[in-house]
Amino acid sequence: MRVYLEIGKRAFQRELVYRTKNLAGLFTNACFGYLRAVPLLAAFEARGDIAGYNLQDALTWNWTVQALIMVVGLWGGWEVADTIRSGDVVSDLSKPFSFLGFWLARDYGRAIYYLLFRALPVVLIGQLLFGLRWPHHAITWAALAVSLALAVSIGFAFRFMLNLAAFWTTDARGVGGLGLIASTFLSGFLIPLAFFPDWLRPVVQALPFAGIVQTPADVFLERVTGWALMGALGQQALWAALLLGAAQGLVVIATRRVVVQGG
Amino acid sequence: MTAGTPDAGHGGPLGRPAPGPAGGPAVYVQDLCKSFRVFRHRPGALGAVRSLVDRSSHEVRAVDGVSFTIQRGEMVGCVGPNGAGKSTTIKMLTGILHPSAGRVEVLGLSPQRRRKEVARHIGVVFGQRTQLWWDLPLIESLDLLRYVYRVPEATFERNLATFRQLLDLDLFLSTPVRQLSLGQRMRGDLAAALLHDPEILYLDEPTIGLDVVAKHRIRDFLRRINRERGVTVLLTTHDMADVEQLCSRLLIIDQGKVLYDGGLAEIRDRLGRERTLVVDLAEDGGALEGPLSVPHACEVRADGPRRWLRFSRDDTTAADLITAVASRYRLRDLTIEEPEIEAIVRRIYEAGLDSSSPAGSQGSTIE
Structure with a gap:
């Protein structure tokens, strides 16, 4: 296990190198957080509560999802595909560790960096500009930590599988782009899943994508508590396990037919 | 040939007293084949659409019945033109690629079935790639390997000290890898491949793109680790000087087949008439x-x-x-x-072994 800890540590360190990049991203997130807050203000003034969200809930959801983009890697990351494309993957495959575990560890290192240096500042900016709803119960913070950890796993497993497409096609980004559009929409990033029409809502809430953004946001907003909270975390855990299992299966298939680019 | 027992190529072959990292040859390869399906790309936009529906493909035999055995402590040079199947063979020896047919054993184990176990006993350097973390200081990549291979701290410190001295790493140990010159990076990659005391080192074009001084330094280092540490080395290269200066045995591979396997002096004598x-x-x-x-x-x-x-x-x-x-x-x-060995090899690539050798007895030296 120590090796995965050390890998994660280095992935964290690696992000530290690109401080300027993070600052630029932070600025972008803050801008979009503000821009998306404006129509929310208008909508809630006109309609009052929507699907159990009051204005402050909605604003908190808005800033939370902005904060989570990089933590859960909502819009991808093509490093795995890039190593497959370049052939550098051979080094990772000739190591006595799990290929999936290697990248999962890297993703956790990356996620922790973005939690501290992206998500936290974004939420604080939201607080300064609009005043957010903060958890009322201490236990929520513990639940949030678990939910975020699982969200990272689900987001990773999904993205990782899209990346593995690079073993079959030279343009994994093309295939992956479609997948990411789907996950952006279905994760509760564009609009809260509670706002979906009645017939569609149960479906999108059951899908794994809900566990990437909506569930941690719900936990933070304390929209799920008690047994509902346990259920939400359980559903996340189930999807995380299933998707990681599927990803591992795909690794086995992919490496059996691996074509290393560039001879 | 010492390992000719006909089992499926995994686990310990029957009849060998101590299978696994304890005994047997370093590398044993028999009738190894690897074919790839290559899809034909039709030119033009219409062709691209057609290719989606009708994916006509053909099979390319990158490795086509290769057999050889490398004993422990040997240093073998493997040459062949681009696309000859050298890299593909090495990738099968590491367990990354799965053979289409034939048998591979590394230290008596199948590198495909026992990938992680075999990985602990081998070091690999792919000259055109790097295993180092691009954005981090070199020492971070080296330090990580201690955990990857579970190297005892004392061993790790000792090896690191040795390689720091032999490869003169101190100058750039704390420099991010992306800022290293190619020669420095290669030295870093070599150290990285050897910190866990592997019995076997595979080098795929280790001197590619390096200047004369850097090449000399790398060869010097390889000679030392082979002689002093007893590391078995299999290297592929396009630079015959690598082979001449390092290896007593030469493998010539072309179009997936072994054209020559034998001593360097012999081929000079036989073909360099x-x-x-x-x-x-x-x-x-x-x-x-x-x-x-x-x-x-x-x-x-x-x-x-x-x-x-x-x-x-x-x-x-x-x-x-x-x-x-x-x-x-x-x-x-x-x-x-x-006759330069380079010229001899070039003639073999161009004309095959038979036509270069009046008394051509192809294959007599292949196992």
Whole structure:
């Protein structure tokens, strides 16, 4: 296990190198957080509560999802595909560790960096500009930590599988782009899943994508508590396990037919 | 050949007393094949659409029945033109690629079935790739390997100290890898491949793109780890100087087949039968019209008074030829050029082993 800890540590360190990049991203997130807050203000003034969200809930959801983009890697990351494309993957495959575990560890290192240096500042900016709803119960913070950890796993497993497409096609980004559009929409990033029409809502809430953004946001907003909270975390855990299992299966298939680019 | 037991190529072969990292040859490969399906891309936009529906493909045999055995402590050079199947073979030896047919054993284990276990005993350097973390100081990548291979701290410290000295790493140990020169990066990659005391080191084009000094340094290092640490080395290269300076055994692979497997001296003796006598004519060579006329030799090049005469050992000896030339022309100076291994290998690529060797007995040295 120590090796995965050390890998994660280095992935964290690696992000530290690109401080300027993070600052630029932070600025972008803050801008979009503000821009998306404006129509929310208008909508809630006109309609009052929507699907159990009051204005402050909605604003908190808005800033939370902005904060989570990089933590859960909502819009991808093509490093795995890039190593497959370049052939550098051979080094990772000739190591006595799990290929999936290697990248999962890297993703956790990356996620922790973005939690501290992206998500936290974004939420604080939201607080300064609009005043957010903060958890009322201490236990929520513990639940949030678990939910975020699982969200990272689900987001990773999904993205990782899209990346593995690079073993079959030279343009994994093309295939992956479609997948990411789907996950952006279905994760509760564009609009809260509670706002979906009645017939569609149960479906999108059951899908794994809900566990990437909506569930941690719900936990933070304390929209799920008690047994509902346990259920939400359980559903996340189930999807995380299933998707990681599927990803591992795909690794086995992919490496059996691996074509290393560039001879 | 020591490992000819017909089992499926995994676990410990029957009849060998100590399978696994304890005994047997370092590498054992028999009738190894690897084919890839290559899809044909039709030109043009319409062609691209057609290719989606009708994916006509053909099979390419990158490795086509390769057999060889490498004993522990050997240093073997593997050469062949681009696309010959060298890298593919090495990738099967590491367990990354799965053979289409045939058998691979590394230290008595199947690298495919026991990938992680085999990985602990091998080091790999792919010259055109790096295993180092691009954005982090070199030492971070090296330090990580302690955990990857579970190297005891004392061993790790000792090895690191050795390689720091041998490869002169101190200068750039805390420099991010992306800022290293190619030569420095290669030294870093070599250290990274060896920190866990592997029994076998695979090097895929370790000197590619390096300058003369860097090449020399890398070769020096490889010679030392082979002699002093007993590491078995299999290296592929396009630079025959790598082979000449490091290896006593040469594998020539082309079109997925082993063309030659044997000593370096033997191939020179067997195929390098043609030598060149270079003479400097004493009088003004320009006055001499046309090529020199000497039995059993032909002039292949002329540059003023300097002439190159190619002759074969089968036809005449160097001494006879010199006598013959000297009796007809007045000479100022002469030298004999031995066949370069590079030229020999080039001829083998171009014409195959048979046509280069009058007494061609292809395969006699292949296992």
